Amino acid sequence: MLDTLLHLPLFWAALTIGSFLLGQRLYAALGNSAFLPPILTGIVLVGLTLELSGISFATYMEGGQYLHLMLGPVVVMLAVPLYQFIHVMKKQWLRISLAVTLGSITTVGTAVFLAAWWIGDDAISITMATKSVTTPVAVTLSEQLGGIGALASAFVIITGVFGALIIPPLLNLTRLNQPHAMGLTLGVCAHAIGTSRAIELGEQQAAYSAMAMTLTATLHAVALPFIL
Amino acid sequence: MAGLLTLVSFLILGTLVQAQLNLPVPASITGMVLLLIFLLLYRRIPNSLTQITRVLSPLLPLFIIPISVGIVTQKQLLSEHGVALLIILAVSLIPGALVCAWIMTTKKGES
Numbered sequence: 001m002l003d004t005l006l007h008l009p010l011f012w013a014a015l016t017i018g019s020f021l022l023g024q025r026l027y028a029a030l031g032n033s034a035f036l037p038p039i040l041t042g043i044v045l046v047g048l049t050l051e052l053s054g055i056s057f058a059t060y061m062e063g064g065q066y067l068h069l070m071l072g073p074v075v076v077m078l079a080v081p082l083y084q085f086i087h088v089m090k091k092q093w094l095r096i097s098l099a100v101t102l103g104s105i106t107t108v109g110t111a112v113f114l115a116a117w118w119i120g121d122d123a124i125s126i127t128m129a130t131k132s133v134t135t136p137v138a139v140t141l142s143e144q145l146g147g148i149g150a151l152a153s154a155f156v157i158i159t160g161v162f163g164a165l166i167i168p169p170l171l172n173l174t175r176l177n178q179p180h181a182m183g184l185t186l187g188v189c190a191h192a193i194g195t196s197r198a199i200e201l202g203e204q205q206a207a208y209s210a211m212a213m214t215l216t217a218t219l220h221a222v223a224l225p226f227i228l
Numbered sequence: 229m230a231g232l233l234t235l236v237s238f239l240i241l242g243t244l245v246q247a248q249l250n251l252p253v254p255a256s257i258t259g260m261v262l263l264l265i266f267l268l269l270y271r272r273i274p275n276s277l278t279q280i281t282r283v284l285s286p287l288l289p290l291f292i293i294p295i296s297v298g299i300v301t302q303k304q305l306l307s308e309h310g311v312a313l314l315i316i317l318a319v320s321l322i323p324g325a326l327v328c329a330w331i332m333t334t335k336k337g338e339s
Contacts (some may be wrong), residue, residue: 016297020290037287044298050300057301064294071291073284075256076242079263080273080281099331106273107324114316119309131317132324135292137257144254150298152307155317157296162318168327176329185328189321222261225252 006053012046012063019045032200035164037193039135040157075136082218085211096184100215103188104132108220123148129224131155134191137217145228154190163190164197179204187212231280238263 007013023041030036035199050060053112089096108129109198115121126146130138135156142152167186171177176185183205186194191213242259247250251258267273299306324330 016293017290035287039292039296042289042293043299046297047300050297059297060297061294063278064297067291068294070284070287071295072239072259073232074288074291076235076238076259076263077281077284079238079260079267080277082260082264083267083273086268095331099328102331103324103328107320107326110323111316111320114320115313118312118316124305124309124313128316131320135296136288136331139292139295140254140256144252148302149295151302153292153296153301154299155313158314158317159321163321163325166318166321168322170322170325171329174326174329176326176333179331181329185325186333187321188328189325196241210292217258221257222253226255226310 005056007059009063009066012055012060013066014063015043015049016064016067018043031197035161037157037196040161043153043157054178063086071136071140075140078134078137078214078217081210082214085214088207089211089215094196096212096215100188100212100219103185104216104220107132107189122146126228127151127155129228130220131159132189132191132216133220134213134217137221141221142223145225149201160190160193167194168197168201171172180208183208184212185215188216191216230276231274231278234274234277235280238266251260 020038020042022045026041027033027036032039046060050057082089108131111128111131112125115125119125126145127142129145130142130147130152133156134143135153138152138156139149141147143149146184163186167189168177168182171182171185179202182201183198186198186205187209190197195206195209195213198205238259239256240256240259242264243255245262245313246253247253253261
């Protein structure tokens, strides 16, 4: 009976939804702490269940694919916030474009260089290049470019959690902590998780962070395939 | 539902354009750029799209969980390089954040 259940695709779809729901509850209970995003809880719970039950990832995906299917339309949907931000950024477009472009080149360049030098595995280096992009884009992009989708997701989430942790004190220390600079930096370097940290810091930080995260994802998604 | 139809239609369009032009950019990203161009020409966001965005945005992380769980297939790689990867991810944030914040702060009069 248990074995039948564990091989039922819909069971795994339900477990994924349940784990995410639990992640959301936990996140809310901890006052929306940027250090425990619901997606992280969801992945850990589902991953642990797979490990404990000895079910393979392929079997899991027979159910997981129903949710995975929505990734495409959701990435297309990112055009909506992007369109809204294009209006907001008109006045400062040059400064914002420069910050987004040079900031991401610096962080991605450093990561890819370090990975190539220290680990020297092409798939890992390529996956590293997508680390600062919001997860749905990173996963799609990484697979297209010959990286590892699952690893991309892990890199992105770890980057987000680290970024939310490191960036605010770093910018306070260097006195580069004006609200717009803080928000934009969190968005470029730490995407959605950085943005949830920015929301805690204030309205201006949140707006700049959300904008920066969307611009970064678009820039990387369009530029990286031509660079790599 | 009209909003969902729009999204899926642009995804199909993106897939066709990507295949036709042999673009290295993923189909969904191509679809996103096409939808952005449409919105720029249309000059506003149709109600149906606003609605579907409101429904789907909070669910976005859920749709990423399945592929992310694939990390369980990378155990060997993680046990071999896990620490190095964590250090690289943390260290590479610092120069990027400083460049970003510096550009946003320099010549302050403009902002």
